[in-house]
Amino acid sequence: MKKIPFISKQQIEEIVKTYPTPFHIYDEKGIRENVKALQEAFSWNQGYREYFAVKATPNPFLIKILNEYGCGCDCSSETELMLSEAMGITGDNIMFSSNDTPRKEFVLADRLGATINLDDFTHIDFLEETLGALPKKLSLRYNPGGIFKISNGIMDNPGDAKYGLTTEQLIEGYRVLKEKGVEIFGMHAFLASNTVTNEYYPTLAKQLFETAVRVKKETGVSIDFINLSGGIGIPYNPDQEPNDIRLIGAKVKEVYDEILVPAGMGDVAIYTELGRFMMGPYGHLITQVIHEKHTHKEYVGCDACAVNLMRPAMYGAYHHITVLGKEDEPCDHKYDVTGSLCENNDKFAIDRMLPEICIGDYLAIHDTGAHGYSMGYNYNGKLRSAELLLKEDGSVQLIRRAETPQDYFATFDCFPEYASLFQKGDL
Numbered sequence: 001m002k003k004i005p006f007i008s009k010q011q012i013e014e015i016v017k018t019y020p021t022p023f024h025i026y027d028e029k030g031i032r033e034n035v036k037a038l039q040e041a042f043s044w045n046q047g048y049r050e051y052f053a054v055k056a057t058p059n060p061f062l063i064k065i066l067n068e069y070g071c072g073c074d075c076s077s078e079t080e081l082m083l084s085e086a087m088g089i090t091g092d093n094i095m096f097s098s099n100d101t102p103r104k105e106f107v108l109a110d111r112l113g114a115t116i117n118l119d120d121f122t123h124i125d126f127l128e129e130t131l132g133a134l135p136k137k138l139s140l141r142y143n144p145g146g147i148f149k150i151s152n153g154i155m156d157n158p159g160d161a162k163y164g165l166t167t168e169q170l171i172e173g174y175r176v177l178k179e180k181g182v183e184i185f186g187m188h189a190f191l192a193s194n195t196v197t198n199e200y201y202p203t204l205a206k207q208l209f210e211t212a213v214r215v216k217k218e219t220g221v222s223i224d225f226i227n228l229s230g231g232i233g234i235p236y237n238p239d240q241e242p243n244d245i246r247l248i249g250a251k252v253k254e255v256y257d258e259i260l261v262p263a264g265m266g267d268v269a270i271y272t273e274l275g276r277f278m279m280g281p282y283g284h285l286i287t288q289v290i291h292e293k294h295t296h297k298e299y300v301g302c303d304a305c306a307v308n309l310m311r312p313a314m315y316g317a318y319h320h321i322t323v324l325g326k327e328d329e330p331c332d333h334k335y336d337v338t339g340s341l342c343e344n345n346d347k348f349a350i351d352r353m354l355p356e357i358c359i360g361d362y363l364a365i366h367d368t369g370a371h372g373y374s375m376g377y378n379y380n381g382k383l384r385s386a387e388l389l390l391k392e393d394g395s396v397q398l399i400r401r402a403e404t405p406q407d408y409f410a411t412f413d414c415f416p417e418y419a420s421l422f423q424k425g426d427l
């Protein structure tokens with residue numbers, strides 16, 4: 001499918017008068033349409049709730065939009081919990097799906113009334129010790145091991161993943177939780193990431209539903225909610241067919257009706273913790289070309305770099321690039337599109353066929369709405385960019401300012417001899 005940016009060159013030329021490149025910009029209209037479609041796809045399930053994976057895009061202005069449609073927050077750290085609390089999203093509206101969790105994060109999650117999803121059998125005792133007593137509601141994260149297959153092949157390798165409890169630990173875990181007075185039980189699993197197939201959720205659901213039936217038979221524990229977690233992907237590459245969320249919802253219902261309903265478990269709530277699917281396609285990283293370089297290869301150098309979008313450098317991930325204003329020109333030039341880090345993996349694209357690029361052109365790097373800004377870092381002393389929201393009415397709102405050198409140096413603020421680095425106006 002041809003990938004069309006949600007913003008035009010004309011709009012960007014206006015925006016840069018106020019907010020210089022690089023920046024991430026998000027499409028409010030796209031976010032709203034997508035979350036509505038998700039809610040509809042699972043509306044057959046009474047207790048359905050999406051907990052947005054905050055780590056994907058930890059911006060309160062964006063999470064607020066999802067929250068209008070009933071989405072909660074899936075948190076995995078202290079700061080994500082703090083962000084959620086600051087937005088007024090607390091209690092049952094927080095899922096705390098962490099791993100290798102520090103004690104104080106469990107304490108904060110519990111204080112906020114979050115639903116805690118334990119990543120390991122030993123965390124039952126760790127949590128009890130930490131809190132004095134276990135919460136009334138607890139969830140366990142399942143990892144069946146082996147490889148995770150769907151009809152057309154292997155999706156992922158849970159046997160290699162650090163997360164979750166084995167089948168034996170899971171069953172024993174529910175027994176122990178019940179003994180210790182837990183009353184509301186959840187089951188969670190995340191077995192494959194960025195799946196671009198309508199089969200992932202239904203296959204995962206079947207496995208979890210069957211396990212829930214087994215847990216009930218063997219321990220008497222009746223699971224109250226099943227959390228299918230994240231993993232529904234997006235078509236980063238134009239060759240990929242997007243997931244059909246309505247079909248995914250309908251297929252999960254089929255296995256629900258086939259396995260849970262006959263077992264007398266037709267009241268189990270379905271939860272999701274999607275990140276990428278909720279935001280990924282609705283963000284672009286906008287960057288301006290500032291250099292051309294003709295050496296052993298043809299390079300174009302941008303004012304963004306891997307600190308603004310790490311996925312290409314980290315995973316060799318494909319992110320589509322549109323040269324704004326040249327949408328209909330032939331892609332007859334081959335470029336490496338680079339940033340300025342002193343790392344040769346700082347390339348947004350390698351040997352990419354694009355229209356002829358000139359200095360000053362604006363590039364829209366697609367699908368940066370999730371795991372984009374949030375994976376940012378400060379290597380080479382580079383600063384994180386601003387985040388902007390393209391509103392439904394076409395106006396643009398700053399939803400996070402760009403970092404300044406003072407932000408970068410802020411953690412030297414206890415050393416008076418370096419005061420000049422973090423005092424505003426001194427630079």
Ligand SMILES: *Cc1c(COP(=O)(O)O)cnc(C)c1O
Nearest residue numbers: 053097229230231273274275276
């Ligand atoms: C990262 C993560 C998610 C979200 O994953 P996506 O691939 O962005 O959908 C959900 N749950 C947990 C526990 C995660 O670690």
